[in-house]
Amino acid sequence: MLPLPLNNGISAGVTFLDNLVLFGLSTASGVGIYTYDLATNEASNGPVLTTAGDPTAVLAFED
Secondary structure, rough: OOOOEEEOOOOOEEEEEOOOEEEEEOOOEEEEEEEEOOOOOEEOOOOOOOOOOOOOOOOOOOO
16 A cells, blocks of 8 residues: 555546656645656655646656
């Protein structure tokens, strides 16, 4: 099990960016994008980017 906070079940966006897995979650600690680092096996405690409303889709763009 990943060490991410419990969410409301509606927010379920997931994508990859470099060595991170990005999750769109709505939790008690905040609503937005949370990260899980595959190299360190660590997850963010709160959103690294906040959103308005449940983040049901997560897209990552690179230059």
